[in-house]
Amino acid sequence: MAVCLASLMVACKKSKGLTDDPYAGGKQVLGITFISKTTDPDIVTAGTTLNLQVNGLMKYKDNFKLYVNEIEAEVLNYTDSTIQFKVPLVASTGSVWITSQGQSFFGPIVKIGGKVSVDAAFKIVNGASAVGGSGGTTVYDAEKLPTGLFWLGGSFSSFEQKGTTALPNGGIVQVDADGAYSTSGINFGKGAVGGSRTIYSINRISTGSQNGKFIVAGSFTAYNSTRSNRQTLNNITRLNANGSLDTIKTADKDALGNSLVPIVNPKPEQTWKNGDTVAAFNAGVDGAVRKTFVFGEQIYIVGNFQNFKRIYYPNSTYDEKVYDITRMRQMVRVNADGSMDSTFHYNKTTRQSAIGGNGAIIDATMQSDGKLILVGSFSTFNGVAANRIVRLNLDGSVDPTFSAGSGADGDIYSIRYNATTDKIVISGNFSTYNGKASSGVALLNANGSVVTTFNGSLITGGIATFAGQLNNGKIIVAGSFNRYGDYLRQGFMILDTNGQLAVGYNNTGGFQGRVYDMIETGVSNGSQVVLVGDIYRFNSILPHNVLRLIIAN
Incomplete structure (x- = not known):
């Protein structure tokens, strides 16, 4: 009995101990409370005065600070x-809060109006997706047509929930000038089939014998066909203006009366195999194509492939195709019929290409004279030192007049050339360019030299994966970063040509994702800018990989 009583007494003492305040001795919560749940007006302009209802400030007179999305604001008056x-002039959309004595008190979202806004008239709602929820959804490229419509290319199999298992969108879709899904005048069928079913590049041919047609390239083995004996494409083809595959057939003749598709038929009793219908553009490569460029009657193909492939019809049948293969690393230039141009990036003695880059080509652009500029992870190109950037002559050799100097000290992910400003913008995971401090973004002259007046701030919290210059000189930068210098910029910002944040252009809130392409269209007092990529969030909306911004001058 005594043991039981002792146990009970101990238990009681322990129980009493558990009732002690575990937070005793901690900081007392200050009595600051935001009463306002919204702002009036709903959207405010940077630099203007705003009034909010807040209780309990006078106890902490001159011992508090107010922030708008991490930017300290000037307090003008309080009761x-x-x-x-x-x-603040550099504030962007986000929460307002007050800090005092190490404690923070959050108020409403302050929506900053400015010169950048999401275009509410753009009609894409569900955007790019995958049939059945399995597969890619990225939009890699956008091509604007003379009619104002857009063709979009990517890894998606459905767009605006129109794709099905039987008839997927296959990495290619048309939208009208305001983003509405459109099948007017086109017939993509199943689109890209085989490979990763991805279209990385779309280019409209605007001159010459194939005017009005399109070059599409990426990772695929067929177009609008799942039949096993139609898997004859090798990551690039040409489409008619209506989106169908540009084809030729055995009955078609050249100027000498010879068949354009002179296949053989080892089984003459199967008379339907005496002829064939094939892609008119007879060219391909054995790896993914990242970029294509049309220059005159010729097509530049850029990627990370090893060989050029072309069907040799005299030894081919309806069911099986025989290919001529030429070792061509990373680049090849072809004629309108797909035949290889041996005057570009090709050594006639060794009967193969030059060695190309010792690392991947990630992006490329073409200047108005037809010269290519390549960027990526390489440090040499054709055996010549070229740190992540190189310009090529029209024969594919390294252009020594390109003034990149020591280049970038880290990978370059994107390059854009603006013909209006005659400037180049690069972005990536580098900290210097030709010896000049450049935190992931650099503005270059057309000859590759640094624009010395561009002095950017330090990018932290991530990296810049895309940068492009608008025709007014402003520079759009997107990526995974969260700060630019001392300022909070959550993955998206617009810079002036001096590298500093453009006042009035950084009013938007957070961005999540990656931009792969940008198309600017001039409108009165500004521009409409279409961005495509893996765009999960912009400001407070979910763009589903395509959005259009209104950017005022």
Whole structure:
């Protein structure tokens, strides 16, 4: 009995101990409370005065600070129930809060109006997706047509929920000038089939014998066909203006009366195999194509492939195709019929290409004279030192007049050339360019030299994966970063040509994802800018990989 009583007494003492305040001795919560749940007006302009209702400030007079999305604001006046402050000029959409004595008190979202806004008239709702929820959804490229319509290319199999298992969108779709899904005048069928079913590049041919047709390239083995004996494409083909495959057939003749598709038929009793219908553009490569460029009657093909492939019809049948294969690393230039141009990136003695880059080509652009600029992870090109960037002459040799100097000290992920400003913008995971500090973004002259007046701030919290210059000189930068210098910029910002944040252009909130292409269309007092990629969030919307911004001058 005594043991039981002792146990009970101990238990009681332990129980009493558990009732002690575990937070005793901690900081007392300050009595600051935001009463306002929204702002008036709903959208405010950077630099203007804003009033909010807040209780409990007078106890902490001159011992508090107010922030708008991490940017300290100037407090103009306050009472024990109100506060008046100036919205910082570099503030972006986000929460307002007050800090005092190490404690923070959050108020409403401050929506910053400015020169950048999401275009509410753009009609894409569900955007790019995958049939059945399995597969890619990225939009890699956008091509604007003279009619104002757009063709979009990517890894998606459905767009605006129109794709099905039987008839997927196959990495290619048309939308009208305001983003509405459109099948007017086109017939893509199943689109890209085989490989990774991805279209990385779309280019409209605007001159010459194939004017109005399109070059599409990426990773696929067929177009609008799942039949095993039709898997004859090798990552690039040409489409008619209506989106169908550009084809020729055995009955078609050249100028000398010879068949354009002179296949053989080892089984004459199967008379339907005496002829064939095939892609008119007889060219391909054995790896993914990242970029294509049309220059005159010729097509530049850029990627990370090893060989060029072309069907040799005299030894081919309806069911099986025989290929001529030429070792061509990373680049090849072809004629309108797909035949290889041996005057570009080709050594006639060794009967193969030059060695190309010792690393991957990630992006490329073409200048108005037809010269290519390649960027990526290489440090040499054709045996010549070229740190992540190189310009090529029209024969594919390294252009020594390109003034990149020591180049970039880290990978370059994107390059854009603006013909209006005659400037190049690069972005990536580098900290210097030709010896000049460049935190992931650099503005270059057309000859590759640094624009010395561009002095960017330090990018932290991630990297810049895309940068492109608008025709007014402003530079759009996107990526995974969260700060630019001392300022909070959550993955998206617009810079002036001096490298500093453009006042009035950085009002938007957070961005998540990656931009792969940008198309600018001039409108009155500004531009419409279509961005495509893996775009999960912009400001407070979910763009589903395509959005259009209105950017004022």
